[in-house]
Amino acid sequence: MSRTTLIAIFAGVTALLLAGWGVALLWIETGVTMTMHGWIAYALGGIASLALSIGLFWLLFHSAREGHDDLDRPEELDG
Known part of the structure; x- marks a missing residue:
């Protein structure tokens, strides 16, 4: 590292x-x-938010690296 x-x-x-x-x-x-249920809900909300953001960023970078964001037909760029 x-x-x-x-x-x-x-x-x-x-x-x-x-x-x-x-x-x-x-x-x-x-x-x-806060009760224990409140702390559990607070922690689960934080973990779910973190997991969602990590998953979406992973999809974004995976899509860009694999070429899914590239145009299939560059001839359509001529307008």
């Missing part, structure tokens, strides 16, 4: 942890309490 990749991963994890810490502080300050 290159140094740039490691820095990007570290920055992403740090941003994620800081965002979680900020949300936790906000909830504590406003007096919000």
Whole structure:
């Protein structure tokens, strides 16, 4: 793994942890309490959002690399 990749991963994890810490502080300050079912729903929503975004990005890059986005008939570009 290159140094740039490691820095990007570290920055992403740090941003994620800081965002979680900020949300936790906000909830504590406003007096919000959640049951275990709420935490489970919160985690499942986050995991589903992450899985959806990863899946869509994978489809995008796979389609571009396999040539599915290329034109089949370039003669139609003449108008």
